Amino acid sequence: MSPKNNWPSPFPVYADQIPGESPDVLIATSGGLRIPAHRHILASSSPVLESMINRPLKHRSSSPPTISILGVPSKAVSVFVRFLYAAKCSEEDLGKYGIHLLTLSHVFLVPQLKQTCTKSLIEHLTIENVIDVLQLARLCDAPNLHLKCAKLIFNNFKSVEKTEAWKFVQDNDPWLELQILQFMDEFQLRRKKRRRHVHEQSLYLQLSEAMECLEHICTEGCTSVGPSDMEPTENRGPCSKFATCEGLQLLIRHFATCRRRVNGGCSRCKRMWQLFRLHSSLCDQPNLCRVPLCRQFKVKAEEDQKKGGDDERWKLLVRKVVSAKAMSSLSLPKRKREEEGEALEMKDNHEGRSFRL
Ligand SMILES: [Zn+2]
Ligand SMILES: [Zn+2]
Ligand SMILES: [Zn+2]
Numbered sequence: 001m002s003p004k005n006n007w008p009s010p011f012p013v014y015a016d017q018i019p020g021e022s023p024d025v026l027i028a029t030s031g032g033l034r035i036p037a038h039r040h041i042l043a044s045s046s047p048v049l050e051s052m053i054n055r056p057l058k059h060r061s062s063s064p065p066t067i068s069i070l071g072v073p074s075k076a077v078s079v080f081v082r083f084l085y086a087a088k089c090s091e092e093d094l095g096k097y098g099i100h101l102l103t104l105s106h107v108f109l110v111p112q113l114k115q116t117c118t119k120s121l122i123e124h125l126t127i128e129n130v131i132d133v134l135q136l137a138r139l140c141d142a143p144n145l146h147l148k149c150a151k152l153i154f155n156n157f158k159s160v161e162k163t164e165a166w167k168f169v170q171d172n173d174p175w176l177e178l179q180i181l182q183f184m185d186e187f188q189l190r191r192k193k194r195r196r197h198v199h200e201q202s203l204y205l206q207l208s209e210a211m212e213c214l215e216h217i218c219t220e221g222c223t224s225v226g227p228s229d230m231e232p233t234e235n236r237g238p239c240s241k242f243a244t245c246e247g248l249q250l251l252i253r254h255f256a257t258c259r260r261r262v263n264g265g266c267s268r269c270k271r272m273w274q275l276f277r278l279h280s281s282l283c284d285q286p287n288l289c290r291v292p293l294c295r296q297f298k299v300k301a302e303e304d305q306k307k308g309g310d311d312e313r314w315k316l317l318v319r320k321v322v323s324a325k326a327m328s329s330l331s332l333p334k335r336k337r338e339e340e341g342e343a344l345e346m347k348d349n350h351e352g353r354s355f356r357l
Contacts, residue, residue: 026066031074035081045084046108081333083113094120099136106140118145125152131165154187170219213245214279218291225249351355
């Protein structure tokens with residue numbers, strides 16, 4: 001196939017790869033390049049080009065119809081047109097023309113190219129280019145890229161502050177500066193919230209562990225404390241939650257011997273009392289349960305409920321402990337979960353209200 005006389009030659013892009021079909025449109029660039037192309041290829045890859053093609057195109061009788069793609073380097077336009085033909089782009093071209101190609105993909109609605117550019121720009125983000133890419137991501141409506149830029153700025157603000165791009169923004173674009181500072185604040189807030197959440201979760205998890213320890217101390221005993229009706233076992237080793245269990249055993253020892261708790265003046269005894277209450281709220285077998293005060297607390301809770309005196313804050317605490325336990329059992333390996341299941345089934349039916357210390 002040979003081009004007609006008035007077509008540029010040689011063809012700089014892929015137009016000559018459609019055998020037997022002559023190009024029927026020219027793409028004009030700011031640099032004066034004229035790229036021959038096929039209307040049906042352009043129309044099928046971009047709805048914007050399609051509507052441009054369906055409008056009467058500019059042409060004099062002596063020259064072929066022309067579409068202008070201006071404002072970006074000629075080479076970027078030719079890489080763009082090549083993408084419309086071949087649906088691919090070399091790493092080198094992406095590295096050189098990534099920002100122009102992202103703009104073109106946005107303006108001409110070519111989602112596949114937009115995705116490719118976004119991925120490449122994310123891979124090539126640096127302290128030096130992040131401000132420019134951030135602005136581009138906003139203009140081209142590329143939220144994923146915008147988020148990655150924002151995170152990079154947030155994590156390296158001290159270095160970003162020293163770049164020419166940031167100084168330029170400070171001198172010329174107060175709105176962008178304000179926006180960046182705002183999302184820095186939001187990130188900071190989110191990070192604080194997340195830390196607080198993790199901290200809270202770990203407290204609820206400790207409570208949930210304490211509940212498990214309380215059950216096994218009252219059922220089969222653990223290291224130094226156990227039910228009073230059981231023989232002390234010499235070789236009983238520490239349980240898997242020993243850090244929590246040991247604290248609880250100390251608390252139980254204190255509770256069993258404290259003299260001040262009679263008039264409610266002891267904070268450690270109050271804490272033990274709350275743990276018994278929490279156990280009762282979580283316990284689904286109060287009639288078989290060997291944990292002290294379990295049934296008494298159940299009866300009291302039922303009476304309170306009848307009177308309409310529900311304690312919402314207490315219920316919320318119970319729910320959070322339940323969910324912390326569920327979360328932690330999801331993250332345990334399967335074998336461990338099975339072992340724990342067996343351990344819980346070992347409860348016997350005796351009523352024991354006091355401890356062997
Ligand atoms: Zn234990
Ligand atoms: Zn006490
Ligand atoms: Zn119970």
